[in-house]
Every structure is written in C-alpha cells, then in structure tokens.
Amino acid sequence: MSTNTAKTITFITRSTPYGHGQAKACLDMVLSAAVFEQKINFIFMDDGVWQLKKGQAPSHIDAKDLSAAFTALPLYEVNDLYVNANDLQERGLNCEELVVPVHSVQANTIAELIRESDVVFTL
Amino acid sequence: MSTLHTINKTSTHSALSSCLKVARNGDSILLIEDGVYASSQLCQSPLEGVALYALHEDLLARGLDASTLSGTIKTVDYNGFVDLVCQHQRCVSWS
Amino acid sequence: MKLTVLVHSAPYSSQAAYSAYRFSASALAAGHEIYRLFFYYDGVHNSSLLSTQAQDEFDLIAAWRTLIESHQIDAISCVSSALKRGILDAQEAARYEKPASNLAEQFTLSGLGQLVDASIESDRVVSFGG
Numbered sequence: 004m005s006t007n008t009a010k011t012i013t014f015i016t017r018s019t020p021y022g023h024g025q026a027k028a029c030l031d032m033v034l035s036a037a038v039f040e041q042k043i044n045f046i047f048m049d050d051g052v053w054q055l056k057k058g059q060a061p062s063h064i065d066a067k068d069l070s071a072a073f074t075a076l077p078l079y080e081v082n083d084l085y086v087n088a089n090d091l092q093e094r095g096l097n098c099e100e101l102v103v104p105v106h107s108v109q110a111n112t113i114a115e116l117i118r119e120s121d122v123v124f125t126l
Numbered sequence: 127m128s129t130l131h132t133i134n135k136t137s138t139h140s141a142l143s144s145c146l147k148v149a150r151n152g153d154s155i156l157l158i159e160d161g162v163y164a165s166s167q168l169c170q171s172p173l174e175g176v177a178l179y180a181l182h183e184d185l186l187a188r189g190l191d192a193s194t195l196s197g198t199i200k201t202v203d204y205n206g207f208v209d210l211v212c213q214h215q216r217c218v219s220w221s
Numbered sequence: 222m223k224l225t226v227l228v229h230s231a232p233y234s235s236q237a238a239y240s241a242y243r244f245s246a247s248a249l250a251a252g253h254e255i256y257r258l259f260f261y262y263d264g265v266h267n268s269s270l271l272s273t274q275a276q277d278e279f280d281l282i283a284a285w286r287t288l289i290e291s292h293q294i295d296a297i298s299c300v301s302s303a304l305k306r307g308i309l310d311a312q313e314a315a316r317y318e319k320p321a322s323n324l325a326e327q328f329t330l331s332g333l334g335q336l337v338d339a340s341i342e343s344d345r346v347v348s349f350g351g
Contacts, residue, residue, distance in 0.1 A: 010341055015218070017144065028229070028262045031301070035333035039341065049140045087147075110147035117148055118127050122340045123218045124348060126229060126262070134237060134351060141351075159236045183243075184236075204247035211345050212222050212253075221237070221351025 010121040011042040015113075017049040017125065020069045021061055026054050029126040030072055037079035044116050045076070047086045047105070052094060055086065055101040070102040087113060128152040130214035134159035134221050137167045141220040151175030156202070156210055158184055169196040181207060223256045224248055225339040229350035231266035232281040238267050239281055241349035242288065249292050257339040258289065258296040260328070264350065265303040268296070268328040282325065289327040300330040 014033050018025040033045055059070045084105040098107050117123055131149055135141040142164050149155055154177040157164055162184045178199040185192050192201045211217055226245050230237035245255055260267050267285055274280045289296045310330050314322035340346050
C-alpha cells in the first residue's frame, strides 16, 4: 500500500478496558489498520479514558493487559493518540497518570479530526 | 466535509452527549433504534447548522408520533437513511 | 455508491444487527453496491448456522443468508471474534479438533485486514452495533 493513497482512519474508543470487550476489539482494529499503513487517529472519549490509566494489573482477573499494548503503538507507527480533556478531568484523571503520552484536547479538536477522516470507527 | 452521526441510545447514555460535543455546522444527526426516544430533547436544543433526522420505522415501533415532532427534526425511512449516508462524506455511529 | 457495512452486535441482543440488515437491503434496492459486509465482535453471531428462532419471530440470520446469496455479497465474519464465540467453519473445526462446525455457507472467516481493505476501497463505511 503506497502512503500516497493512505486514507485517514479515526478510531474512537469509549468503553472501559475490562468490563466489556469493545476496548480490546477497538485496539485490534487499530493495529490491523496500522499494518496497512493508513493514517490513524486513536481517540479516547467517555469511559474509554480509563483504558489509559497507569497501574493496571488485569492478571488478577486473568485478562491481558490492554495498557501494555498502548505502549507498543509507536512500533506500529500509531503516534496520534488523543484524549478528550473534559472526560479525563471528569474522572479525576490527569495526563501524568496515563500509560502513554497523549494529546489532551478539547471537543473542538476531536470535531476537526473527524472532519479530516475518510472513515471513523467507534467501538 | 460533512459527517452523518447516527445515535442508537436514549438520552441518558453518553452516546448523545458525546455526539453533540463534536457535531458541527453542516453535519447531520440521525436518531435510530432507541435513539429516537431522544427526539424531543434534541428538538428543544437544536445545534446551529446541524440537521436532525429520526428513523420513521423506529419511531412507529416505539409508539412515538412523528407528527408531534417539531419542524426541526425530519423523519426518514431506511431509503432516506441510505441517501443520508451517501450525502455525507463519512458516517460516525454513536452507541 | 460502494458501501461497506460493519456489524458488531449479535442478533436479538440488540436491534443493531437488524438495523444493519434493513439498511443493507435498502441500499441494494436503491442500486448501491455493498463491497463487503463485515461481522465483527459479537456481530459474528449473525453467521451461525445453528441459531434457531421461534416460528413467529423474524429470522434475521435466514434473512442475511438470503440477502447475501441473492446479491452475491462478500460477507466476512472476523475469524478471531468467531473462534472465541464458537463460530467455526469446517477448516477451523478440523484445525482445533472441534466436533462440529457451524458457519453458514454464505459467510467466510477472515481477518480484520478485510475490514481495513474495505475501508480503503469503499466510498462509505456504515457501522451498526451497541
């Protein structure tokens, strides 16, 4: 796939990491799109921001550590991670408590990212 | 480069509020499934430049009377849903 | 237009899979092409041959099968989602030494790459789920 024809695919994840399977399903979609060398935006909104919290130890519930996968995203050249600042704040979190560096942005920026996208997936 | 947003949850769910945060001038919002219960709320606080639609079949199924909706929200059937998808550059489903 | 439809909810658990079916049928009737139907996550349950409905209920899976067959649509169930949920074709059943397979013949098991390909090749992608 030539990068000249790359599409911009935006993923918006709004689910908690372990209570439901959507978060993992969304991450798998992101990784697949990355293999195709598309331009990827990965946006965390609503309860999706919990996926980024440091200190997760899901081995206690026999689950794979989702947050560990986020730290590997740069290897797939997925570098554009965004979090809705208000959603972070509402949950008492700040950027220092997150497993990876993300752009903490206002809804306006998310609106612009959607506008620049060819395809948007929400899971 | 406008976006069609679909919402399939009632207004107590974050689907509606999150969609409203990022819908912009030129976009459209289509309420489907349980999203049609949010019709009246959405009519009361319309967003500037955002067209509002509700899926006719889902309104009827739930005993919601399309004729009582204010003029700010239009009803479309599935054919209209398909047309809306084609008329916008992308589709975002909020659930 | 060339459309791709993503379904990520199971039939009957929510209305979403039914909505996806009605949307797809309407799009085809209007002359649009469905480049691919992609069933992901809980959506793979739409491809189970063993799903059995009460006679007085709408048989969504039968409806999908008829639609896919009559329009020769490329219908894919995500292989990793499907295996986890007990939806296997004969090849996967043999590979994992399972006693039966149940993927309806109108569907193919394949990877998420097929969804990404569809995103690149289609004019629009419409998702149903939740």
